[in-house]
Amino acid sequence: MQTATFVGSRVDGTVSVVDPVAGHLRRTIDLGDGARIQGVDADSTPSTPSTKQGAESPA
Secondary structure, X not given: OOOOEEEEEOOOOEEEEEXXXXXXXXXXXXXXXXXXXXXXXXXXXXXXXXXXXXXXXXO
């Protein structure tokens, strides 16, 4: 199980997901309450808004 570090706020929909193993993580995070967070590259500016889509983003 990999550990991801969340940087930002889920309230404004701009959250960076940093994977300490791979260095970056592109994945939709299901928070379990209906909210999903779209992951962005760790070395980029977090600008991807939250999405309600259930499918993961293409690699």
